[in-house]
Amino acid sequence: MTGRTAARFDWTPSATLPKERTSFAGIGYDEMVGHARDLAPKIAARADACEKLRRLPDESERELHAAGLFRITQPARVGGAELDVGIFVDVCAEIARVCPSTAWNIGNLGSHHWMLGYFPPETQDELWDVSTDVLIATSLVFPAGRGRKVEGGYEISGRWPLSSGVDNSDWNMLAFTVRERDDGPPIDQRLTLVHRSQYEIIDTWHAAGLCGTGSKDVATKGLFVPERRTITAWAMNGKPHPGSAVNDTPLFRLPLLALGPYVLAGVMLGCAEGAYETTVGAARKRNATMTGLPVAASQSTQIKVAEAAARIDGARLMMQETCRHAMAVARSGREPAHEDKVRYRRDAFFSVRLCLEAVDILMGIAGSGGLYLTSNMQRLFRDAHAANAHVMFSPDIQGSIFGQHALGLAGPPPLL
Numbered sequence: 001m002t003g004r005t006a007a008r009f010d011w012t013p014s015a016t017l018p019k020e021r022t023s024f025a026g027i028g029y030d031e032m033v034g035h036a037r038d039l040a041p042k043i044a045a046r047a048d049a050c051e052k053l054r055r056l057p058d059e060s061e062r063e064l065h066a067a068g069l070f071r072i073t074q075p076a077r078v079g080g081a082e083l084d085v086g087i088f089v090d091v092c093a094e095i096a097r098v099c100p101s102t103a104w105n106i107g108n109l110g111s112h113h114w115m116l117g118y119f120p121p122e123t124q125d126e127l128w129d130v131s132t133d134v135l136i137a138t139s140l141v142f143p144a145g146r147g148r149k150v151e152g153g154y155e156i157s158g159r160w161p162l163s164s165g166v167d168n169s170d171w172n173m174l175a176f177t178v179r180e181r182d183d184g185p186p187i188d189q190r191l192t193l194v195h196r197s198q199y200e201i202i203d204t205w206h207a208a209g210l211c212g213t214g215s216k217d218v219a220t221k222g223l224f225v226p227e228r229r230t231i232t233a234w235a236m237n238g239k240p241h242p243g244s245a246v247n248d249t250p251l252f253r254l255p256l257l258a259l260g261p262y263v264l265a266g267v268m269l270g271c272a273e274g275a276y277e278t279t280v281g282a283a284r285k286r287n288a289t290m291t292g293l294p295v296a297a298s299q300s301t302q303i304k305v306a307e308a309a310a311r312i313d314g315a316r317l318m319m320q321e322t323c324r325h326a327m328a329v330a331r332s333g334r335e336p337a338h339e340d341k342v343r344y345r346r347d348a349f350f351s352v353r354l355c356l357e358a359v360d361i362l363m364g365i366a367g368s369g370g371l372y373l374t375s376n377m378q379r380l381f382r383d384a385h386a387a388n389a390h391v392m393f394s395p396d397i398q399g400s401i402f403g404q405h406a407l408g409l410a411g412p413p414p415l416l
Contacts, residue, residue, distance in 0.1 A: 016058050016061050017131050018065050018131075022066075029084065033090045041098075043102050047098060050101050050211075051211040054205055054212060054214055055214030071110070073114035078132050085251065085326060086262070088107050092266030093270035096383075100267050100271050118241045118243045118247075142189045144159060145174055146179070146182070159218070172218060173193055175233070177190075192225045194220065198223055203216055204217045210386040253330040254336070255336045257416055261345065261349070269315055271380045271384040272358040280305055284296055305365070308361040309358075342402045342405045342416070345398040349395050359380060359384040
């Protein structure tokens with residue numbers, strides 16, 4: 001697409017998308033978590049294949065579509081479940097116990113229906129009128145994309161890393177920085193929807209952890225995107241936005257970017273809970289290799305189990321309370337305060353750190369048995385460390401945002 005008009009782009013959904021529309025509007029929160037729990041054994045049986053394939057298997061994608069797990073925060077007006085934001089924590093944790101890569105894709109791809117709800121209504125219709133099950137990947141690395149304003153829209157170029165789920169997706173939501181000239185200061189940070197026919201997928205995802213997320217690079221050059229398919233990132237800060245005209249419900253009044261970490265935090269929680277179930281369950285009946293004594297009889301092991309359990313319980317409570325608080329503010333009709341937004345980010349990185357610490361403690365209990373590829377523990381350990389590397393969980397970045405605010409230091413406003 002090289003013209004300067006904003007003509008509607010016609011597209012045909014991929015063969016893996018359901019052929020018939022299903023509505024998940026009205027489904028309950030606990031029922032949806034139950035769908036994830038029921039599906040977990042099938043996902044567990046496919047965890048090794050998911051890693052070797054380095055992407056979400058088609059069978060898993062079809063099952064996730066059928067269960068509605070990609071549409072947990074899609075607007076109810078188009079048949080989505082439109083559940084409270086905490087659903088990401090609980091659903092992803094259920095699946096991450098057995099396959100963190102699949103859970104990562106659920107959180108990522110599911111959240112993009114939520115993000116699409118902030119775009120102009122005509123753009124929402126452009127995708128959901130064709131398929132309410134459409135999958136959208138993202139790369140929210142703003143410096144990776146360059147954009148300049150042209151008649152009717154923007155011309156963008158870039159190479160974006162870490163586009164999870166890109167092989168399964170028909171569209172991509174790419175971040176770019178707008179400058180009036182190449183060496184000029186940024187004047188805006190925007191997101192744009194780009195169809196898969198308009199970008200190249202570059203197979204870079206050969207990783208030690210979260211192997212099955214398919215987080216490959218994508219690239220495009222000199223691509224024109226119409227204005228309606230872009231949105232400033234600042235529109236996702238909890239104030240009225242272009243999508244408010246059709247999605248004026250509490251979920252779509254949330255500061256989406258401030259709560260972004262909770263889309264994936266449940267993956268870390270599930271890693272820790274899965275590690276606890278795997279390791280503690282085995283320790284009840286395992287004897288130490290060198291001494292032959294029951295592992296469970298060791299006071300050191302008992303203390304480590306307590307420390308890991310306390311971290312996991314604390315992390316779950318912190319994640320759930322943050323999501324409850326954000327929903328309560330949205331339901332009250334108040335705009336979220338800046339001090340709340342920085343606290344959401346602070347509590348995300350800290351609760352994730354608790355999960356990582358729990359996994360590391362439990363790996364120590366598992367001993368050499370946790371290293372074998374036949375054990376789920378080695379995958380949970382690798383994937384937990386890979387997930388922890390996400391910028392949303394960085395204490396250096398997210399902690400500094402809170403610390404600057406708490407200490408009254410002036411600085412550039414964070415994108416919250």
